[in-house]
Amino acid sequence: MVAQEEDRVLTADVIVNTDLRYPICIGDDTRPALATFLEHRGQRFIVLTDAQPDVARLARDIGRFPGALGVLPVPLGEARKRLTTVEKVQDALLAAGAARDALIVGGGGGVASDLFGFCASTYMRGVPYLHVATTLVAMVDAAVGGKTGVDVRAGKNMVGTFTDPVAVFAQTAALQTLPYRQIREGLAEIVKAGIIEGHELFESIETLAPHAFWRWPWLEIVAEAIKVKTMIVADDRQEAGIRQLLNLGHTFGHALETASGYRITHGAGVALGLRAAGLLALRTGRYSEEEHFRVLATIALLGMPLRTSVRVEDALAAMQSDKKKRAGKLRFVLPRTIGDVEYGVEVPERLVRAVLAQLRRQPESTG
Ligand SMILES: NC(=O)c1ccc[n+]([C@@H]2O[C@H](COP(=O)([O-])OP(=O)(O)OC[C@H]3O[C@@H](n4cnc5c(N)ncnc54)[C@H](O)[C@@H]3O)[C@@H](O)[C@H]2O)c1
Ligand SMILES: [Zn+2]
Structure with missing residues (x-):
């Protein structure tokens, strides 16, 4: 049918x-x-x-x-x-x-x-x-x-x-x-979807972020987030191209999860990964600080981490091994603006290192 x-x-x-x-x-x-x-x-x-x-x-x-x-x-x-x-x-x-x-x-x-x-x-x-x-x-x-x-x-x-x-x-x-920590696991993906989709979804989350979860209009938020995912998946069911957009924050995220021995949950990894992707986008001159700070402020209000003690070498090793398993190159999904994200971006390793080192420090100003 x-x-x-x-x-x-x-x-x-x-x-x-x-x-x-x-x-x-x-x-x-x-x-x-x-x-x-x-x-x-x-x-x-x-x-x-x-x-x-x-x-x-x-x-x-x-x-x-x-x-x-x-x-x-x-x-x-x-x-x-x-x-x-x-x-x-x-x-x-x-x-x-x-x-x-x-x-x-x-x-x-x-x-x-x-x-x-x-x-x-x-x-x-x-x-x-x-x-x-x-x-x-x-x-x-x-x-x-x-x-x-x-x-x-x-x-x-x-x-x-x-x-x-x-x-x-x-x-x-x-x-x-559902326990709040599980809500946060899902929110990490919704923030990601918001950055991919751009204004409406991202702005809703930004507005709702200071409010308790039980007050959120979940029906609308879930519907909007699902629309973002289905739109992308419908164009690329087998994950050959555009579906990679959904991996925004995930190359760093997976590496941090693995390197931490899964002490860092997937959602926390994605939150950290979104900071990392923003930093990498800034370092390669394709993003604005203002938008990066908006994302950081939202993640912080939602109670998700922006800083980790995972060592640069450990995270890098996890990234390399993940790359081998997936028979791929080390490529990143990076935002140009909130609402305009590109995939398949190759980046010099020294920049990846610099970003990983920065994740060990306090988040850059959110002012
Ligand atoms: N196939 C995909 O595209 C895809 C995408 C994202 C994640 N995943 C997978 O999803 C898994 C994580 O999913 P998850 O975060 O939902 O974990 P989960 O299914 O383990 O659920 C989290 C916890 O909540 C409990 N729970 C479920 N519903 C509840 C409810 N209504 N009230 C109270 N407790 C409830 C579960 O028993 C569990 O303890 C991972 O294995 C991941 O690989 C798959
Ligand atoms: Zn995910």
């Missing part, structure tokens, strides 16, 4: 009718829209859920919709995003009688969407998958774009597939139970 046709059966608050071939439904409570969607498909489905209690409760509700074969709670967490968990989940699917014509409905954050999406894309050579996103990261990033996967010894997300879901439901009410 084409996305447009499925969109018509949805009645939730916001439906991003994206250039992707599947609908993304954003609502405070997307359960009614999901029920309609499932009824319209008329397919048997089985629910896989992160065993976290708030998420599992939502999943049990979905498991009461007509056509449900059952609900399988799976204890997750990054450490469990592994092939061993995939095997357990797929065994459980077989035991529950999920046939080739079943749909898998997954619920949870980015670990759930990566892992359950991967399970679905390989179960019986691939069955359709739908994700109900319950973390900010899953809503604005992980569940959108069709990348699934698991971590292996050699590195994170090194085994996986590009498999589109049949739909994504972003349940913004779920953010009420």
Whole structure:
């Protein structure tokens, strides 16, 4: 079924009718829209859920919709995003009688969407998958774009597939139970999206930054951030070109995460990486201090780090090894202005070093 046709059966608050071939439904409570969607498909489905209690409760509700074969709670967490968990989940699917014509409905954050999406894309050579996103990261990033996967010894997300879901439901009410540190993980990606998109999204975040998270209009923010990601992904599903824009802040970010032995979370890495990308853009004469300071001020207000004690040599080594793994060159995504970001920029190593050294010092003036 084409996305447009499925969109018509949805009645939730916001439906991003994206250039992707599947609908993304954003609502405070997307359960009614999901029920309609499932009824319209008329397919048997089985629910896989992160065993976290708030998420599992939502999943049990979905498991009461007509056509449900059952609900399988799976204890997750990054450490469990592994092939061993995939095997357990797929065994459980077989035991529950999920046939080739079943749909898998997954619920949870980015670990759930990566892992359950991967399970679905390989179960019986691939069955359709739908994700109900319950973390900010899953809503604005992980569940959108069709990348699934698991971590292996050699590195994170090194085994996986590009498999589109049949739909994504972003349940913004779920953010009420999400710890603030997890909200910040998602915000790092939203700030990134804001710099790529430019004015409206970035200005909203800048305005909201001093306010407590529970007061934020999450529905609108999530919708805007999703639009940025889907627009870019639709142009480049296999990550051959423009999708690299979404890696703004990530070359530095990944290196800092790795070099810190993952003491620095992904979101914190991205926040630091956004400072680093800004500094590199300044040093190569393509950015204005005024805009750089606006980004720094916003990141600081959101309670994310701008400074790290990771040593230059360690971060550089991590960057080189990442580059080798991905068989790529060391290239950067750099802002020219907020709203105009370029990718594939080669930069002399001495400038990268200088920026890494600067990250160990107080942020440059935000005045
Ligand atoms: N495929 C992609 O394009 C892509 C993009 C970004 C991130 N990712 C992946 O996403 C993962 C990170 O996602 P994440 O940050 O959502 O982590 P996560 O899925 O581990 O969720 C974070 C924590 O919140 C809990 N949780 C989930 N929903 C909750 C809720 N509503 N209330 C309370 N607690 C809740 C989870 O049990 C977990 O403890 C990483 O593995 C990363 O590689 C993938
Ligand atoms: Zn990221």
